[in-house]
Amino acid sequence: MTMNRYLPLIGRILIGLPFAMSGLGKLAAFGPTTAMIAAAGLPVPPLAYIVAVALELGGGLLLIAGYQVRTVALALAVFCIAAGVAFHSNFADQNQMIHFLKNVMMAGGLLQIAAFGAGALSLDNRLSKGGVAVANAAAR
Template sequence: MNPSTSLVPAVGRLLLALLFLLSGFGKLAAPEATMGYISMVGLPLPQIAYAVALLIELGGGILLLVGFQTRAVALVLAVFSVVTALSFHFDFGDQNQMIHFLKNIAIAGGFLQVVAFGAGSFSLDARLAADKTAAAARA
């Protein structure tokens, strides 16, 4: 694998992670507004939904960024993206909501690519796999 193609998955993870990290920090900075929005769309237990969103966006964003347990994290983030699309962007008569819905669906598609192809060579997953292979060769 040449350096440019081995770097592409890391850049892709960075771009996806940035979206979730920025969103998570935004929610962290405005908890009442976030919980109000969750309540406004009719979801139950806004405090718990807020905590889950923070965990997924910040925790998932960090794990995706460093490439640790990347396939599992990407699957969780894909499901989260679809659930948020269906929960928050369902008014297709509003063009802005339709755009946000399609954005979330496209993001989920990107995450499914990560699920299928993994984190790439610049990741903790690759480093841990290499260490495991080296340890097995020494044994």
């Protein structure tokens, strides 16, 4: 079915783009971002900043491209839960509860990607087909 061919790509774009944009935003705001990380009580804010930018920007772009999506989606799912607990665990504040639940929902979508893969329109699919073709040619 044609829809099944395009839905994983659309889903990867819809979940990867906000991560990439968030990573770009952090990249342009080292001071404020590390201050927020420090205010949350996390250790070594500059290191946490680097990890967050790498995961969000790098992971978002890799999801969009469809490369290594199972590993990337799993890493981002863990990141979403960790960020939700670290930054949005004041459940007495309804806004923080909403943000926490948003992180949980993103983790759920990412776990679906980790479970089912990148789909037909992805680098993962293209590279796996190329690898199979190369292996079949070498076996002849």
